[in-house]
Amino acid sequence: MPAASSAPALEVLGLTRRFGDVTAVDDVSFVVEPGRLTGFIGGNGAGKTTTMRMIMGILAIHGGEVRWGGRPITRADRATFGYMPEERGLYPKQQVLDQLAYLGQLRGMTRRDATAEATRMLEQFGLGDRLKDKLEALSLGNQQRVQVVASLLHSPSALILDEPFSGLDPVAVDSMVDLLRERTREGVPVLFSSHQLDLIDRICDSMIILAGGKVRAAGTAEDLRAAAPRHYRITAGHDAGWVREEPGVDVVDVAGATAVVGFDDEPTRERVVARAAERGLAEFTPIVPSLSEIYREAVR
Amino acid sequence: MNVTTSERQDTPRGSGPGAVQQPWLVVTVREIMVKLRDRNFLISTAVTLAMMVGAVAVSTWFSSRTTDYTVAVTDAGAAEIVRAADELAGGDSVTALERPDPGAARAAVEAEDADAALLAAESGWTLVGLSEVSNTLDGLLRDAVTEHVMARNAEAAGTTMAELRAGSEVTVEVLDGDADSALLHRIVGIAFAFLFYMAAIIFGMTIATSVLEEKQNRVVEILATAIPIRQILYGKVVGNSALALAQIALYVVVGLVALNFTDLVADIGFLLGAAGWFIVFFVVGFFALAAVWAVLGSLASRTEDLNSNTGPVMMLIMVATFGGIFATGTWLTVASFIPIVSTVGMPIRMLDGGVPLWQTLVSLAGNLLAAYVLVRIGERIYQRAVLQGGTALSWRQAFRLEA
Numbered sequence A: 001m002p003a004a005s006s007a008p009a010l011e012v013l014g015l016t017r018r019f020g021d022v023t024a025v026d027d028v029s030f031v032v033e034p035g036r037l038t039g040f041i042g043g044n045g046a047g048k049t050t051t052m053r054m055i056m057g058i059l060a061i062h063g064g065e066v067r068w069g070g071r072p073i074t075r076a077d078r079a080t081f082g083y084m085p086e087e088r089g090l091y092p093k094q095q096v097l098d099q100l101a102y103l104g105q106l107r108g109m110t111r112r113d114a115t116a117e118a119t120r121m122l123e124q125f126g127l128g129d130r131l132k133d134k135l136e137a138l139s140l141g142n143q144q145r146v147q148v149v150a151s152l153l154h155s156p157s158a159l160i161l162d163e164p165f166s167g168l169d170p171v172a173v174d175s176m177v178d179l180l181r182e183r184t185r186e187g188v189p190v191l192f193s194s195h196q197l198d199l200i201d202r203i204c205d206s207m208i209i210l211a212g213g214k215v216r217a218a219g220t221a222e223d224l225r226a227a228a229p230r231h232y233r234i235t236a237g238h239d240a241g242w243v244r245e246e247p248g249v250d251v252v253d254v255a256g257a258t259a260v261v262g263f264d265d266e267p268t269r270e271r272v273v274a275r276a277a278e279r280g281l282a283e284f285t286p287i288v289p290s291l292s293e294i295y296r297e298a299v300r
Numbered sequence B: 001m002n003v004t005t006s007e008r009q010d011t012p013r014g015s016g017p018g019a020v021q022q023p024w025l026v027v028t029v030r031e032i033m034v035k036l037r038d039r040n041f042l043i044s045t046a047v048t049l050a051m052m053v054g055a056v057a058v059s060t061w062f063s064s065r066t067t068d069y070t071v072a073v074t075d076a077g078a079a080e081i082v083r084a085a086d087e088l089a090g091g092d093s094v095t096a097l098e099r100p101d102p103g104a105a106r107a108a109v110e111a112e113d114a115d116a117a118l119l120a121a122e123s124g125w126t127l128v129g130l131s132e133v134s135n136t137l138d139g140l141l142r143d144a145v146t147e148h149v150m151a152r153n154a155e156a157a158g159t160t161m162a163e164l165r166a167g168s169e170v171t172v173e174v175l176d177g178d179a180d181s182a183l184l185h186r187i188v189g190i191a192f193a194f195l196f197y198m199a200a201i202i203f204g205m206t207i208a209t210s211v212l213e214e215k216q217n218r219v220v221e222i223l224a225t226a227i228p229i230r231q232i233l234y235g236k237v238v239g240n241s242a243l244a245l246a247q248i249a250l251y252v253v254v255g256l257v258a259l260n261f262t263d264l265v266a267d268i269g270f271l272l273g274a275a276g277w278f279i280v281f282f283v284v285g286f287f288a289l290a291a292v293w294a295v296l297g298s299l300a301s302r303t304e305d306l307n308s309n310t311g312p313v314m315m316l317i318m319v320a321t322f323g324g325i326f327a328t329g330t331w332l333t334v335a336s337f338i339p340i341v342s343t344v345g346m347p348i349r350m351l352d353g354g355v356p357l358w359q360t361l362v363s364l365a366g367n368l369l370a371a372y373v374l375v376r377i378g379e380r381i382y383q384r385a386v387l388q389g390g391t392a393l394s395w396r397q398a399f400r401l402e403a
Helices: A047-056 A076-078 A098-104 A111-124 A140-153 A170-185 A197-203 A220-225 A240-245 A266-278 A291-299 B023-038 B039-064 B075-089 B100-110 B135-156 B161-165 B179-216 B219-226 B229-260 B267-299 B303-309 B313-328 B329-335 B342-351 B358-385 B393-398
Strands: A010-019 A022-032 A036-043 A061-069 A082-085 A160-161 A190-194 A206-211 A214-219 A231-236 A249-255 A258-263 A280-286 B066-073 B093-098 B118-119 B123-127
Touching: A010 A047, A010 A249, A022 A047, A022 A061, A022 A214, A036 A047, A036 A197, A036 B066, A047 A111, A047 A190, A076 B179, A076 B342, A082 A140, A082 A249, A082 B342, A098 B219, A111 A140, A140 A160, A160 B066, A160 B135, A160 B267, A170 B219, A190 A249, A190 B135, A206 A220, A206 A291, A206 B219, A206 B358, A214 A258, A214 A291, A214 B066, A231 B303, A240 A258, A240 B219, A258 B219, A266 A280, A280 B267, A280 B303, A291 B342, B023 B039, B023 B179, B023 B229, B039 B219, B039 B229, B066 B075, B066 B100, B075 B123, B075 B135, B075 B161, B093 B135, B100 B118, B100 B123, B118 B135, B135 B161, B179 B219, B179 B229, B179 B267, B179 B303, B179 B313, B179 B342, B219 B229, B229 B267, B267 B303, B267 B342, B267 B358, B303 B313, B313 B329, B358 B393
Parallel strands: A036 A190, A036 A206, A082 A160, A160 A190, B066 B093, B066 B118
Antiparallel strands: A010 A022, A010 A061, A206 A214, A231 A258, A231 A280, A249 A258, B118 B123
16 A cells, blocks of 8 residues: 555544543544544444544544644644545535535635536536436435435545445445545545444544544454454364363354364464374364454444 | 546645635525525515505696596587686596587497487586486586586676685695695605515525524534534624615615605605615614624524514514604604614604714614624524534523533
């Protein structure tokens, strides 16, 4: 991934936000590297949206700071970002192209440029014949596409997208991923939140797992997998129940001749493999944990 | 749908974004364009204009309508009476139609060649009509007959009508010489007050609903990341004030031109000054209220909330409107100095003349100050409340919100 090394990174340092007595975001720190698609994972109420709103400056920060390119972020920096709020934000009763041109103008584009760019992007999204329609006349999926265009229109220097994939069909998800890849290739840092763990697993360069307002895990998928406890599948003999008798073995599951286990240390692993060989070893495979397993482990 | 990456032209990054000059102006232009494309707004404006022109035209027509009556007569005496009736008729006219005999005269009425026939009877006169005789014509001919007969009787008695009438003249003396124009001032004053009332509410509601629309649909979150949020408020206030000004000016100009085409008002010159000041006061007064409307929009969370939370500002507009119409004397003078209320009060006072210029300017300055203060307070609350989802807020809650 040829991320431009000169492109600025988005850093979040000790970010904290309280609502009354509840601390919604508690000392959250992470980095969104330039040119990286960073997934922001967490259940409902984990603090994803609150964090994103603080990054975008529409919610006051109670502690910590947001840095852009190594210095505290300014309002002018944020104006160059692309943002898609969780609850979508466009004018239902205004024509699609017209309102995109307006949003482009507010980002400092000329009306002509904004109109041309919005037209081009809408055409890419298969909405070329809906330019003059009112937004509310479009299906929810198409409204979502317009929303995507609104956040990408002005060639943003960073993208903060709250649940950009919700409500999109699989084809639209692919187009959206292409669009985001297009941006990351230019060195734009992209932070997006999602509940769809398999999707994040498939497309993300790195991820941040948030639970209860705290960062539980962060890094690339490989980092997280490497850090996760390793499990193996053993198939030997007729009944795998014997693994329960072995010291130093963490038995996850036993079903017939097959058991899923973890080992406390390397000697234990070697010993168990030797025992299994005596019983007629049919299979011994390391299990690569899925992201959802890592996630469940992290937020447990 | 396939999104390819190769077609994408590279816009130089950082060249445009974030560098928007005068973002409020972009907002203002949008506010105006949206309203100008709003069919309801265009239709209601056109209908109002048509009604204004129509009202002037109708009253002109009523006041200048004349009727020509034709009366069939058979002799010189009747013809003389008809001539006398014609003189009494003023704007209308009464013409005699000579017929050889009563039968022919009746036939003329029957054929609708004449509105009536005036025939000599054994004692006095008979007025013949088809199914009826119009009240106006009846009255005119009766007066003329009375005059004619009394003149003849007077002559027979050796005297004249002038002598008989001596000492019976009643002359009317009016202490307030401007009686006519006082009525006109009153009508124009009421017109000012209602123009203010209409525009203040229509455009005020426009501001409130457009703020609410952005809050409800979360557009404001995107706008807030692009430009300082108070710029949105400025843009809306300026845009709608400009629209309101344009509409009021249009009404006033069309109204004055329509009046000028009629004989209703001999000279509209006296109106021009007051109308000009009315427009100036209107703009400043509306500007002051605009910020309040924007705050109301930002406090609401649904359209229904506007019905309840706009009560106080509606009340203020009513006070200004009806205060201007009904206050007189000292009360009117006081009203003409209270910001916002003076929007109607001062121009109405000025209609009657005799308001020193300094008073007008002081009142205007008061309005400007009120506008400034309200916009300042308004933007503080607006900035906080408009990003606050959930339930409707009270002013007090909004003040306590953190930025």
